[in-house]
Amino acid sequence: MNPPARLTASEPDRWTLVGVLDFDTVGRLAVEGQVLLRTAAARGLESLVIDLAGVERANSAGLALLLEWLEMARRRGLRLSYAHLPDSLGRLAAVSSLGDLLAPAAPPT
Numbered sequence: 001m002n003p004p005a006r007l008t009a010s011e012p013d014r015w016t017l018v019g020v021l022d023f024d025t026v027g028r029l030a031v032e033g034q035v036l037l038r039t040a041a042a043r044g045l046e047s048l049v050i051d052l053a054g055v056e057r058a059n060s061a062g063l064a065l066l067l068e069w070l071e072m073a074r075r076r077g078l079r080l081s082y083a084h085l086p087d088s089l090g091r092l093a094a095v096s097s098l099g100d101l102l103a104p105a106a107p108p109t
Contacts, residue, residue, distance in 0.1 A: 048081075
């Protein structure tokens with residue numbers, strides 16, 4: 001079993017994801033992300049960035065999680081983007097013709 005992955009707030013509109021994204025960890029993270037997105041929408045945020053620099057490993061379950069979060073955000077009227085997409089997820093997205101959906105976040109100003 002992998003160590004728990006964590007999703008934490010670094011700023012109100014910027015969150016950090018660290019750990020391993022695989023079949024063991026994404027179920028709990030999906031729920032945490034749903035709460036995050038619901039809270040962000042309730043606070044009136046228009047956009048949100050999740051920083052993935054701390055992701056140690058990821059597989060197709062991790063890619064599915066990121067895509068699910070994008071759909072959840074869209075349904076709530078939020079723009080969600082990802083910063084520091086790991087190469088492994090970038091390659092999976094490209095092979096699946098999903099690379100454009102995971103376009104990198106603009107750098108913070």
